Amino acid sequence: MSATSTAGRLQGVVWALDEAPAFAPGDPVRILTRTPIGHYRVPTYLRGKSGTVEAVIEPAGLDNEQEGFGRNAGSKRHYYRIAIPLTEIWPDYVGSPRDGLRIEVFETWLERV
Amino acid sequence: MSAHEHNHEHGHDHPHAEITAEAAGYYEIMETAVRELLAEKGLIGPAEIRRQIEVLDSRTPALGAKVVARAWVDPGFRARLIADGRAGCEELGISFYDDTQLIVLENTQEVHNLIVCTLCSCYPRPVLGLPPDWYKEKPYRARAVIEPRAVLAEFGTTIPDDVEIRVSDSTAMVRYLVLPRRPEGTEGWSEESLAELVTRDAMIGVVPATLPESVQ
Numbered sequence: 001m002s003a004t005s006t007a008g009r010l011q012g013v014v015w016a017l018d019e020a021p022a023f024a025p026g027d028p029v030r031i032l033t034r035t036p037i038g039h040y041r042v043p044t045y046l047r048g049k050s051g052t053v054e055a056v057i058e059p060a061g062l063d064n065e066q067e068g069f070g071r072n073a074g075s076k077r078h079y080y081r082i083a084i085p086l087t088e089i090w091p092d093y094v095g096s097p098r099d100g101l102r103i104e105v106f107e108t109w110l111e112r113v
Numbered sequence: 114m115s116a117h118e119h120n121h122e123h124g125h126d127h128p129h130a131e132i133t134a135e136a137a138g139y140y141e142i143m144e145t146a147v148r149e150l151l152a153e154k155g156l157i158g159p160a161e162i163r164r165q166i167e168v169l170d171s172r173t174p175a176l177g178a179k180v181v182a183r184a185w186v187d188p189g190f191r192a193r194l195i196a197d198g199r200a201g202c203e204e205l206g207i208s209f210y211d212d213t214q215l216i217v218l219e220n221t222q223e224v225h226n227l228i229v230c231t232l233c234s235c236y237p238r239p240v241l242g243l244p245p246d247w248y249k250e251k252p253y254r255a256r257a258v259i260e261p262r263a264v265l266a267e268f269g270t271t272i273p274d275d276v277e278i279r280v281s282d283s284t285a286m287v288r289y290l291v292l293p294r295r296p297e298g299t300e301g302w303s304e305e306s307l308a309e310l311v312t313r314d315a316m317i318g319v320v321p322a323t324l325p326e327s328v329q
Contacts, residue, residue: 041285043231045258057214061286079286081216086261086280095262098277104287 019060021078021107027053028113029082031105039068042109046101050113051084054102063106077107168210172242176207177290178311180240181322182304184217185295195219198290202240209239218281219292220318225272227265227280227318228289229257237288241316248317258282268319291318298324 023029033048041064056078063075086099093099137145151157180202184191194201198215209215215237218226230236231254236244247253256264261278265271272278281289293315299307315322 041232043282043284045231057287061214064285081287086258086278090259094260096274096277099261100277100279101258102279102281104283104285106285 018077018107021056021080023053023056023078023080023107023110023112025053025055029053029080029110030113031082032109032111034109036065039065041065042105043103045089046084046103046105049084049089051082051088053080054083055081057081057104061106063108065106079104079106080110082110169238169243172239174241174311174313174316175308177237177241177313177316178308179304180205180207180290181292181311181316182308184292185307186304191292194292207240211239212286213237213239213288214286215240215288215290216281217290217292218279218318220294220321222276222294224277224279225265225318226289226291227257227261227278228283228291229254229280230283231255231258232284235283235285235288237290237316239288240290241313245313265319268314270320291316293318293322296322296324 028050029052030050031042031046031048034042035047057080058078060076060078062072063077066072066075082103082105084101084103085097086093086095086101087097089101148162152159152162180194183205184194184201190201190204193204194217198217199209199213201217202215203209218228220226229248234244234249236248238244253264258280261280262272265278283289293311295307296310299310310322310324312320312322314320
């Protein structure tokens with residue numbers, strides 16, 4: 001069952017912290033500036049950029065960066081579809097100011113703004 | 114060319130590049146070595162490898178075109194497909210052997226969607242098959258997120274300024290399929306005829322779905 005839908009959920013069941021999504025649609029977030037060595041899934045051009053959570057992607061998935069090294073156990077969290085204006089990424093962007101980028105980002109790469 | 118010199122006379126007179134088996138590259142040799150080791154250790158067999166090649170060969174843009182045509186004629190299916198792209202495709206028997214999720218991006222009068230993988234070549238292979246070479250090359254991968262309107266113009270696609278462009282960069286567990294707008298003048302067309310209008314490039318979002326020139 002989806003961690004985001006609450007309709008029909010029985011009361012009194014406590015979810016582990018990493019089962020429930022940490023962010024919700026509409027939340028303003030920033031993609032962290034980190035420089036992991038080896039396998040990564042957050043392109044460098046987006047590090048440090050701010051955006052908005054458009055959707056929580058269900059179901060929770062493995063952290064692809066850990067999976068790249070064969071470490072699969074216990075790394076399930078949510079990916080989020082993040083909306084970022086192209087003018088936020090490229091200050092001299094040529095085109096409509098409404099043009100935007102969408103990308104899925106793993107929970108551990110996001111911070112609340 | 115290699116140190117091997119090609120000296121013999123051609124026995125026929127049409128011009129073409131010499132047909133030779135090129136020396137295997139580093140990664141090709143590594144692939145062969147890993148494949149043979151896995152088979153030797155009994156972890157996977159040649160039949161399983163061949164089966165997976167058959168799986169990949171069975172996935173072509175014709176599948177995606179059928180999904181799009183169904184969405185155009187069946188509003189209930191369209192709603193389910195947009196709510197959960199993978200489940201929608203699975204309804205038509207399209208399996209997701211690579212365990213990716215699928216988001217179907219609907220083009221409208223207000224929004225035009227384009228897909229790219231800036232890191233590598235993530236692509237909705239279960240429903241479209243292998244990506245075209247240009248999709249995997251760096252110019253498209255870089256420019257699609259920097260100047261999407263210029264890239265689209267090079268494909269002959271001009272998007273008016275009041276239409277929002279959304280570039281979806283697929284990098285992890287999600288793949289994207291663009292649901293193009295149904296061309297005007299196709300009212301009453303059969304699902305099969307509609308599917309013929311849907312090209313691979315339209316489902317990547319670099320061109321719209323259009324009527325064939327003979328009908329325009």
